Amino acid sequence: MVLSRFWLAIFISSIVFVVFNLFFGNSYTIDYVLNGKKDDPILLSEKYIYEVPAFIKDSIKKAPDQTMVVNRDTINADTTYVFKNKTVKIFSGVQKSDGLLPTCKATLIDLILPLMAYLAFFCGLMELLIISGASGKLAKVLSPVFVKVFPSIPKNHPSISYMTLNFAANFLGLDSAATPFGLKAMESLQTINPEKDKASDAQIMFMCLHASGLTLIATSIIGYRAAANATNPADVMLPCIITSFIGTIAAFLIVGIKQKINFKSASLVIVLMVLIAAIVGLLMYVNHLDLIGKNYFTSNLSSLILVVIIGFTLIFSFIKEKKFTEAKTTVYETFVVGANNGVKTGVTIFPYVLGMLVAISLFRNSGLFEIISHWISFGFSNIGVSKEITDALPVALLRPFSSAGSRGFLIDSMNTFGADSMTGRLSSIFQCSAESTFYVIAVYFGSVNIKNTRYALGTMLLVDVICVITAILVAGWFF
Incomplete structure (x- = not known):
């Protein structure tokens, strides 16, 4: 009984927290919770190319793979900007475990x-x-x-x-x-x-x-x-x-x-x-x-x-x-x-x-x-x-x-x-x-x-x- 209740508590509290962060927190997507792999970069946001700082926009356009990595994030290892299909996806940090x-x-x-x-x-x-x-x-x-x-x-x-x-x-x-x-x-x-x-x-x-x-x-x-x-x-x-x-x-x-x-x-x-x-x-x-x-x-x-x-x-x-x-x-x-x-x-x-x-x-x-x-x-x-x-x-x-x-x-x-x-x-x-x-x-x-x-x-x-x-x-x- 104790194990069952603990298991339910973990599941329900985690789901509530994920949904709350999606609508009221800083999460951009919850797909990683379902489909992500351990150590994959986490998608934080997505912007149009003209919305990112000029130096990032110029660097992305010059890069062969239209990707830029910035080691300026004090919390995570790096921040990655990927330009694809007219938008720039911004990744930072890595996923802690498989989805x-x-x-x-x-x-x-x-x-x-x-x-x-x-x-x-x-x-x-x-x-x-x-x-x-x-x-x-x-x-x-x-x-x-x-x-x-x-x-x-x-x-x-x-x-x-x-x-x-x-x-x-x-x-x-x-x-x-x-x-x-x-x-x-x-x-x-x-x-x-x-x-x-x-x-x-x-x-x-x-x-x-x-x-x-x-x-x-x-x-x-x-x-x-x-x-x-x-x-x-x-x-x-x-x-x-x-x-x-x-x-x-x-x-x-x-x-x-x-x-x-x-x-x-x-x-x-x-x-x-x-x-x-x-x-x-x-x-x-x-x-x-x-x-x-x-x-x-x-x-x-x-x-x-x-x-x-x-x-x-x-x-x-x-x-x-x-x-x-x-x-x-x-x-x-x-x-x-x-x-x-x-x-x-x-x-x-x-x-x-x-x-x-x-x-x-x-x-x-x-x-x-x-x-x-x-x-x-x-x-x-x-x-x-x-x-x-x-x-x-x-x-x-x-x-x-x-x-x-x-x-x-x-x-x-x-x-x-x-x-x-x-x-x-x-x-x-x-x-x-x-x-x-x-x-x-x-x-x-x-x-x-x-x-x-x-x-x-x-x-x-x-x-x-x-x-x-x-x-x-x-x-x-x-x-």
Whole structure:
């Protein structure tokens, strides 16, 4: 219900704002909201040739393409005058994201189809893990811990192994593998959900832990920083780990208190201590490496582990081939069945993802997000927050809505202020310390047709806020 109302609020407020600006504001056209492409110039006005200043008119007539670019606009990068069909069109600034219709197309072609391919492959592997008995063995080993965190899950339930693989993939920065594992976990948890259209306690706990984004190898962030000529592209890795770890602990505590989980359990304490020790150990190891060593470690560890998981699954399936024979199937046929289920899951989640991304596109292109972002930054600056921090806030504000959008702000902040600036580094930490909340909600709950997400959205947004505050404190401490 909360998600539905929020979605409606974004859509309706954006439409009202766009229409208001067309008739009473400075907008000349709203076509870009529907048909525009990201980074396209925005049409501000149209005039007859004799209405423009003389020096512009003369320059346009002399130009071979009858176009003139003036770098005099203090707000946007440039102003472009294009003479065509007796009128001069004046463009300034660029569009923040694709329009509504291009977003529909891009959602299917650039997002859903690749996601379906990942789902097909990894769901095929997971089907092998199920038939071979590997997932059952993993669930049995981890049950003592998971039954404390997820008391409503029966002991040795298959969802335990899927959630474990999802957490591991997120931890190692394997986004392409994390989503299929997570969707399989949600489907498995749905089988024991007594109210099929309402999120269960276990599903909410899983979603909030997943969305907190605990990551060891922030591969993409390191790549963006390297492309922006950072002195040490991996220098934000430790702040990212600390921030995401605190976010994960916060998510666990908030949901745990709500669900009245026993935090004094010995197994929980032991696992938490082991996890902290493992993270500290890895950080100490990485910290003593030189720049080339860090780059080599971060670029190879996650990929190597993924290859090992794939290899283990196939070898274990070969060793346990008798189980496939008993199930009247083969290893390859089992993989195909799992892959087919992955494709079906992709088709199921498409409408949910489409609805959310179109709303976000309209929200950004309407200008409402820019206004909200500006006033929040203005408010922070008035209470003494440094400009270096407020300049990075757009990344944090957009991250819950769109990973691609916040990534654009990240790259822009590094290009504008420098990859080694406080703003550039803080933007990097914002980008890697949490998930795209609304996208995750749409994908995961949409995959099992849950309509009532209960308190999941509120908790995930609260964790996002905690991650933002932590990122600012950690960045100030390190840099």
